[in-house]
Amino acid sequence: MKYLILLVMVLAGIWWIRKQRPDHKSAQQSKPSGPQAMVTCAHCGAHVPSDDAVAGQQAVYCSEAHRQLREA
Numbered sequence: 001m002k003y004l005i006l007l008v009m010v011l012a013g014i015w016w017i018r019k020q021r022p023d024h025k026s027a028q029q030s031k032p033s034g035p036q037a038m039v040t041c042a043h044c045g046a047h048v049p050s051d052d053a054v055a056g057q058q059a060v061y062c063s064e065a066h067r068q069l070r071e072a
Contacts, residue, residue, distance in 0.1 A: 043070045 036049040042059035043066035054061045061067040 041066055043067075 036051060038047045039050050039053045039060045040047055041053075041062035042056075043061055046062045048062045050060075052062075054064050054067050056067040056071050058071055061070065
């Protein structure tokens with residue numbers, strides 16, 4: 001019986017500690033959750049969200065490395 005009470009106390013303590021921690025999920029969801037416009041990388045043809053795309057002088061790329069390869 002004493003082990004059952006100890007188990008309940010430990011679980012209650014864990015629940016209380018987790019309840020006291022700040023919720024980081026709301027801070028991570030700063031980007032809009034709706035649909036986003038997609039663009040095609042001029043180097044490899046990959047489709048990336050327009051917010052994550054790298055704009056070059058000639059076109060749009062999926063990464064800075066592809067921009068440098070294409071426009072160098």
